Amino acid sequence: MYVYDQYDQKIVDQRVQEFQDQVERRINGNLPEEEFRPLRLMNGLYNQLHAYMLRVAIPYGLLNTKQVRMLAHIARKYDKGFAHFTTRQNVQYNWPELEQVPNILADLASVQMHAIQTSGNCIRNTTSDEYAGVAPDELEDPRPYCEIIRQWSTFHPEFTYLPRKFKIAVTGAEKDRAAIQVHDIGLRLRKNSEGETGFEVYVGGGLGRTPVVGDVVREFLPKKDLLTYLEAILRVYNLLGRRDNKYKARIKIMLKALGRDKLAAMIENEWEHIKSSSLELTEEEIARVQDFFAPPSYETLDDLSELGDDNNQDFQRWVKQNVKPHKISGYAAVVVTLKSPDVAPGDITDSQLEKVADLADEFSFGMVRATHKQNLILADVKQKDLYTLWQALNDINCATANAGCITDMICCPGLTYCSLANAHSIPIAEEINQRFDDLDYVHDLGELRLNISGCMNACGHHHVAAIGILGVDKKGKEFYQVTIGGSSGDEASIGKILGPSFAREEIADAIENLVKTYVELRQDDEPFLETVRRIGTNPFKERLYA
Numbered sequence: 035m036y037v038y039d040q041y042d043q044k045i046v047d048q049r050v051q052e053f054q055d056q057v058e059r060r061i062n063g064n065l066p067e068e069e070f071r072p073l074r075l076m077n078g079l080y081n082q083l084h085a086y087m088l089r090v091a092i093p094y095g096l097l098n099t100k101q102v103r104m105l106a107h108i109a110r111k112y113d114k115g116f117a118h119f120t121t122r123q124n125v126q127y128n129w130p131e132l133e134q135v136p137n138i139l140a141d142l143a144s145v146q147m148h149a150i151q152t153s154g155n156c157i158r159n160t161t162s163d164e165y166a167g168v169a170p171d172e173l174e175d176p177r178p179y180c181e182i183i184r185q186w187s188t189f190h191p192e193f194t195y196l197p198r199k200f201k202i203a204v205t206g207a208e209k210d211r212a213a214i215q216v217h218d219i220g221l222r223l224r225k226n227s228e229g230e231t232g233f234e235v236y237v238g239g240g241l242g243r244t245p246v247v248g249d250v251v252r253e254f255l256p257k258k259d260l261l262t263y264l265e266a267i268l269r270v271y272n273l274l275g276r277r278d279n280k281y282k283a284r285i286k287i288m289l290k291a292l293g294r295d296k297l298a299a300m301i302e303n304e305w306e307h308i309k310s311s312s313l314e315l316t317e318e319e320i321a322r323v324q325d326f327f328a329p330p331s332y333e334t335l336d337d338l339s340e341l342g343d344d345n346n347q348d349f350q351r352w353v354k355q356n357v358k359p360h361k362i363s364g365y366a367a368v369v370v371t372l373k374s375p376d377v378a379p380g381d382i383t384d385s386q387l388e389k390v391a392d393l394a395d396e397f398s399f400g401m402v403r404a405t406h407k408q409n410l411i412l413a414d415v416k417q418k419d420l421y422t423l424w425q426a427l428n429d430i431n432c433a434t435a436n437a438g439c440i441t442d443m444i445c446c447p448g449l450t451y452c453s454l455a456n457a458h459s460i461p462i463a464e465e466i467n468q469r470f471d472d473l474d475y476v477h478d479l480g481e482l483r484l485n486i487s488g489c490m491n492a493c494g495h496h497h498v499a500a501i502g503i504l505g506v507d508k509k510g511k512e513f514y515q516v517t518i519g520g521s522s523g524d525e526a527s528i529g530k531i532l533g534p535s536f537a538r539e540e541i542a543d544a545i546e547n548l549v550k551t552y553v554e555l556r557q558d559d560e561p562f563l564e565t566v567r568r569i570g571t572n573p574f575k576e577r578l579y580a
Contacts, residue, residue, distance in 0.1 A: 035096045035098060035326060035327065035401070036093070036181045036323070036326045036327075037146070037326065038146045042146070043143070043146070045189070046143045046146075046148045046150070047143055049077070049139070049148065049150060050136060050139045050140050050143050053073070053074075053077050053135070053136055053139060054136035056070065056073050056074075057132060057133065057135060057136055060132070061132065061133060072154070075153040075154045076150070076151075076153070076154055076156075077135075077139065077149050077150065077153075078090065078091070078149030078150070078151075078152035078153050079130075079135055079149070079153075080153065081453070082128065082451050082452060082453050083449070083451055083452065083453045084128075084129075084451065085128065085129045085130070085131075086129075086130050086131075086132055086135065087126055087127065087128050087130075087451065088126065088127045088130050088135060088138060088149060089120070089124055089125075089126045089149060089152040089153060090105070090124060090125045090126070090127070090142060090147060090148070090149050090152065091124055091147070091148055091149060091150065091151065091152050091159045092123050092124050092125060092147075092159070092404050093159060093160065093180065093181065093184050094123065094160060094161060094162040094166070094176075094177050094180040094181070094184075094204075095123035095161065095162065095164055095403045095404040095405060095406075096177065096401065096403055097401070097402045097403070097404065098400055098401055098402075099391040099392075099394050099395050099400045099401070099402065100145050101145045101146070101147055102387055102388075102390060102391040102394070102402050103387070103388055103391045104141060104142065104144070104145045104147070105117055105125060105387055106384040106385070106387035106388045106391070107141065107384070108127060108138055108141060108142070109127065109383070109384040109387065110384040112127065112129075112130050112131070112134050112137070112138050113127045113128065113129045113130060114128075114129050115383055115384050116381050116382060116383045116384065117381070117382055117384075117387065118378070118380050118381050118382075118447070119372060119380045119381075119382065119404050119405075119408050119409070119410070120380065120408065120493075121406045121407070121408060121444060121493065121494070121495055122152075122158065122159050122161060122201075122406065123159065123161045123162075123164075123404045123405065123406055124152055124159055124404070125404065128447070128451050150188060150189075151187070151188060153199075154199065155195055155196045155197065155198050155199055155200075156187075156190075156193060156194055156195075156196060156199065156200065157187035157190065157193055157196075157200045157201075157202065157268075158199055158200065158201050158202075160180045160183045160184055160187070160202045160203070160204065161180075161201075161202075161203045161204075161212060161213075161217075161406055162176050162177055162180050162203065162204050162205065162212050163176060163205045163206065163207055163211045163212045164211065164403050164404075164405040164406070164407075164411050164413075165207070165211065165358065165367055165411070165413065166205075166206065166207075167327060167329070167413070168360050168361055168362070168365075168367055168413045168414065169206075169207050169211075169359075169361065170359050170360070170361045171207045171208040171209055172206050172207045172208075172361065173206050173207070173208070173223050173224065173225070173231065174206045174223050174231060175206055175324075175327055176204040176205055176206035176212075176221075176223055177327050178320065178323040178324045178326070178327050179204055179221070179223075179233075179257075179260060180204050181323050181326065181327075182260065182261065182315065182319075182320070182323055183202060183204070183260075183261075183264065186261050186264070186313070187202075192268075192269070192272065193268050193272060196268075196271070196272055196275065197271070197272070197275030197276060197277045197283040197284075198275065198280060198283035198284050199284075200218045200219075200268070200271070200285070201217045201218050201219075201240075202217060202218065202219045202220075202221070202264075203217040203219075203220050203221070204220075204221040204222075204223075205220075205221070205222050205223070206222075206223040209523070209524060210222070210522075210523050210524045210526075211523075212406070213406065213495075213498065213522035213523075213526075214236055214239075214248075215236055215239050215247050215248050215522070215526035216239040216240060216241055216245075216246075216247060216248065216495075216497075216498055216522050216526060217236070217239050217240065217248065218237070218238070218239065218240060218248075218271075218284065218285050218286070219235065219236065219237055219248075219264065219267060220235075220236035220237075220239060220248055221233045221234070221235060221236070221260075222234040222236075224254070226254045230256065231257065232254050232255050232256045232257055233252075233254070233255040233257070233260060234250060234252070234253055234254065234255075235250065235251055235252040235255050235263065236248040236249065236250055236251070237249065237251045237267060237285065237289065237297065237298075237301070238285050238286045238288070238289030238290075238294075238297070239286060239526075240284050240285075240286040241492035241495060241497045241498065242284070242490060242491055242492050243281055243490045243491075243492075244281075244282075244284075244286065244287065244290075245492070245497040245498075245528045246286035246289065246290065246528075247526045247527065247528060248286070248289070249289060249294040250294075251267075251294065251297065251298040251301055252298070252301075252302075257315060257320060258314050258315045258316070258317075259305075259309060259314065259315075260315055261313040261314075261315060262305060262308050262309045262311060262313045262314055263301075263305055263309075265308055265313060266301050266302075266304040266305035266308060266309075267285075267301050269304050269308075270288075270297070270300050270301050270304050271285045271288065274288060274300075275287075275288060329362075330399040330401075330414060331399075332362050332365065332414070333364070333416070334363075334364075335362075335363055335364020335365065335416065335417070335418075336363060336364055337363050337364055337417065338364070338417045338418060341353050341357070341417055341420050341421065342420055342421025342422075342424070343421055346421075348428075348435070349421060349424050351435040351473060351477065352424050352433055352435040353420065353424075354435070354477070355369075355435045355436060355437045355438065355439065355477065356368060356369040356371060356433070356435055356436075356437045357369075357420060360413075360414070362414075364416060364417055364418075365414055365415060365416055365417065366415050366416075366417050366420060367411055367412070367413045367414070367415070368398075368411065368412045368413075368415050368420070368423065369405075369409050369410075369411060369437040370390060370402075370409060370410040370411065370412060370427060370432050370433075371409050371432060371433065371434045371435075371436060371437060371442065372408055372409050372410065372432070373408070373409065373434055373436055373441060373442050373443060374431050374432070374434045375434070375441065375464075375467040375468070375471060376464075376467075377431070378445070378447075378450075378460045378463070379408050379443050379444065379445040379460075379463055380408035380445070382410075382432075385430070386430050386431070386432060389426070389430045390402060390410060390412075390430075390432065393412065393423060393426055393427070394412055397412060397415050397416070397419050397422075397423050398412035398413060398414045398415050399414050401413065401414070407442065407444055408444055408445070409437065409442070410432075435473060435477075436473070436476060438481050438482075438483075439476045439477065439479065439480075439481070439482060440466075440470055440476060440479055440482040440484050440501075440549070441466070441467050441470050441476055441484075442483075443463050443466070443467075443484050443485065443486060444483075444484075444485040444486070444494050444495050444499070445459045445460060445462075445463045445485070445486045445494050446459050446486065446487050446488050446493035446494040447459065447460065447488070447493075448460055448462075448486075448487075448488030448489075448505060449488055449505075449512075452488060452489070452493075454489055454491055455488035455489045455505065456488060456489045456490075456505050456506050456507035456512070457488050457489070457505025457506060457507065457512035457513070457514065457538070458488065458505065458512060458538075459486045459487065459488040459494060459505060462486055462503065462505075462514065462538075462541060462542070463486055465541075465542040466484070466542055466545055468542075469542055469545070469546050470549075479549065479552075479553070479562070480559060480561050480562070481561045481562070481563075482500055482501070482549075482561065482562045482563075483499045483500045483501070483520075483521075483563075484499055484500065484501045484502075484503070484545070485498070485499035485501075485502050485503070486502075486503045486504075486505075487502075487503070487504050487505065488505040489504075489505060490504070492504075495522065496517065496520075496529070497517065497520050497528050497529055498520040498521055498522035498526065498527070498528065498529070499517075499520050499521075499529060500518065500519070500520065500521070500529075500561075500562045500563040500566070501516070501517070501518055501529075501545065501548060501562070502516070502517040502518070502520055502529045503515070503516060503517075503541065503545070504516075504517070506535055508535070511537070511538075512537075512538045513535035513536060513537055513538070514535055514536050514537075514538065514541040514544075515531060515535040515536075516531070516532050516533075516535075516536065516541075516544060516545075516548070516578070517529030517530055517531050517532065518530065518532060518548070518562075518566050518571055518574060519563065519566040519567065519571060521563055530571050532571060532574060532575045532578055532579075533575055533578065533579050534579070544578060547577060547578055548574060548577075548578060549562075551573065551574055551577045551578075552565055552574075555569060555573060
């Protein structure tokens with residue numbers, strides 16, 4: 035992973051000192067809230083329903099175990115003993131005291147972490163495929179390019195005050211696991227007809243109040259032109275993005291207003307002015323950053339035909355759902371699930387974090403990954419160690435065999451914490467978990483993505499779930515709208531609203547009814563999403579509102 039140099043460390047340390055002064059002035063009454071607000075947001079500090087919330091950046095989701103242990107320390111010392119992993123491969127703390135936040139940032143800086151640009155109208159944390167570097171279907175590891183983008187975008191003087199927040203995702207695999215089509219910019223490594231590797235560039239994706247699937251604006255971009263082309267896109271957006279209405283300020287609105295061809299032409303025109311500049315990447319610079327992501331020292335192993343105790347049904351379930359292929363023989367990637375039935379999705383305690391760090395040191399070269407599905411990954415586990423690892427994860431309630439299943443829900447904090455939410459999300463997730471507590475039944479349902487958002491900001495990504503749930507407020511009461519047919523994968527799609535929303539006491543019944551309808555209508559082992567795409571939404575709508 036990337037390691038700070040002296041300049042990186044100095045910048046982060048200076049930011050901590052700067053914010054310390056700002057917090058002291060706020061507490062002393064010398065800095066009013068309206069002036070403090072943009073300053074705290076630059077440091078990832080939100081004012082939520084009950085307390086401040088601090089969002090910490092995890093670039094492209096990659097952590098070493100020293101950093102994981104620091105996250106555990108912060109959860110224990112400054113929060114209520116837990117941390118929350120988000121869909122942006124970040125981590126949030128929901129209970130920090132304002133006067134303690136500079137201390138948290140100082141602790142983070144000591145392990146090369148920060149909360150810079152995790153909020154505000156700037157370029158946010160660049161995300162990637164959680165299996166980057168180990169996926170068998172990968173053309174090239176995308177993380178070096180994520181790091182290059184991070185270095186270019188952090189404190190970029192021209193893009194500090196964009197019309198709205200701006201998000202970039204990069205993948206290097208055949209199968210899109212980074213949701214590149216629902217980002218402001220999505221990048222996919224690919225080869226052209228001459229066999230050269232470059233990027234396919236998507237622009238204008240996004241969720242929220244107006245969900246949009248992005249369009250390809252350039253089918254092939256040479257690697258050397260990565261930053262100059264991104265600079266051109268951001269310049270066009272910064273100039274023309276609407277600042278008069280925050281609901282129409284994202285680049286996706288420009289895409290809809292201008293059309294793909296006109297927006298692409300404007301980007302190309304701007305690019306012509308800057309493509310041959312100091313931002314052009316050299317082969318030496320790309321190689322320098324790639325060196326930080328060199329593969330670990332893998333042993334020469336054969337793939338095992340049997341993994342651990344073949345007679346242990348619980349272990350075999352876990353292997354089937356949570357153990358993923360690895361490009362190196364004899365190794366596997368493991369999903370450390372943060373979706374136990376009695377836990378809010380994405381939550382993990384300080385003691386669990388410390389144990390995960392111990393297990394990463396023992397079994398996965400001391401590295402942990404955060405996913406945009408609110409789980410963790412140990413990416414380099416020897417197959418012969420899987421049974422021992424499963425036992426250890428099971429002991430800390432992090433081995434629920436549900437990765438990719440209906441109970442592997444993405445869920446925002448909702449009204450439990452968030453001041454923007456219209457409805458609760460976490461209690462709805464708990465109710466649905468109770469309906470689907472039979473793992474055999476859950477596994478029989480197969481791949482089924484269910485996401486929950488507590489408001490139109492769509493932090494729970496409900497638009498791109500096979501089943502999406504959106505909390506809405508109706509005259510002070512909580513209701514829930516249901517969509518089906520969404521996907522953030524290769525054939526990305528926005529889910530369609532089935533009909534009127536359901537009262538809070540009705541929504542779990544409605545989801546159970548939807549699933550029963552799917553079981554009756556599917557063909558063989560057809561996943562839920564494929565069934566919806568084959569027969570449409572009407573059969574589900576008719577059953578749900580009969």
